[in-house]
Amino acid sequence: MAIIVDKVQKKKDIALACKKPILKKGLHNLTVAQMAQSANVGKGTMYEYFRSKEEVVFELALILMQEHSQILQNAILTKKTTREKIKEFSNFFYNAKYYELREIYKQFVALALLHPKDEMLEFHAKSTERYFKWFESLLQEGVNSGDLHSNILALSEGMFCIGDGLFIQSSVTNTLNNLQEKMENYIDTIFDIMEIKQ
Amino acid sequence: MAIIVDKVQKKKDIALACKKPILKKGLHNLTVAQMAQSANVGKGTMYEYFRSKEEVVFELALILMQEHSQILQNAILTKKTTREKIKEFSNFFYNAKYYELREIYKQFVALALLHPKDEMLEFHAKSTERYFKWFESLLQEGVNSGDLHSNILALSEGMFCIGDGLFIQSSVTNTLNNLQEKMENYIDTIFDIMEIKQ
């Protein structure tokens, strides 16, 4: 037997090594040869670990989202009210510390829209599903504890997707600057209506 | 002097001639040569009218959105309540008659996300701005006429973007089927809360 490399880990390593150039130039201004160089491997090796150029972005999105998910979990623990928890959730779209993830996410969404039948999308479907269940459970808790009117649950899917909507609209029209204000304004308005006053 | 063609019109004609193959195969599975053939022009001519392959999609989006805007205007005239008007607005995301526009819009958004600094995006910023002002004015009318609580206006940007959010999420995760239900459910919930009862 010859050496067995940890293929899963090496795939992650290569993807992470490509993060900086992808953020700097964008995937479509980057050649596979350049990515390979960034990762200190030959071009052929890239195809040992990724089926296509695009899959590097999918892998990166996966890694960064798992990381984000951990950070978010801890952050939410420190928050008392449902309103604050939901705001923490929507931090994804404007907090400076998630900048890199957002940029990768943007490229991921673009690639996903262009390659609708790609099997790599399945992970994202599951990943989104998990985030949404989580989001919904936060609202449900608020309802259960008597802080929120139960009809907020009918808005959960809308509230969950609004971040994507604002984020993508803002990205496409180059008006990303006041995204935080818009998001928080929206959340506050909903909660002002839905919170049960003592 | 030689023959003078209407460059603006011919650009539209070429773009429209490419609509079918773009819808069928998607831009990235289509070569410029194939597009040129669809439009019955030489490949070089394509570059007389478009700066890049991508610009054909931008032009198509522009054309179809102007068309949609007309249809929508008439449709809204036939609706009595603000709720119905807003639903008509969000038809964009699920009504069968806008299928082609949606597909082109999806490709447009993807390209816009990948080419963030593209000057061609400016038209879209303006186009979106106009749609949003329109959307907002519908809500404002509802408030003015005493049908809606005025705090619905704080939700207008969120309500406007939710379509994009749901649409793109659904596209990426291949769950486009029940988009109408989700959208209408969201709109109904908001209006049930915000409508002033007699």
Place this chain on the structure above:
DNA sequence: TTCAATTTGACCGACTAACGGTCAAAAATT
């Protein structure tokens, strides 16, 4: 008025540079 010379814009497709992806051979490891 006629018509040939001239000018001009529209059109084109052969060509080029560059890229994504492949594969046979080499290197590395045990």
Place this chain on the structure above:
DNA sequence: AATTTTTGACCGTTAGTCGGTCAAATTGAA
């Protein structure tokens, strides 16, 4: 020696360019 891993030269394809062709329009001399 056997087997896995790595590699970069190679290949086919494609976006975009560029020099040239052509037909219509203009000019102006007869």
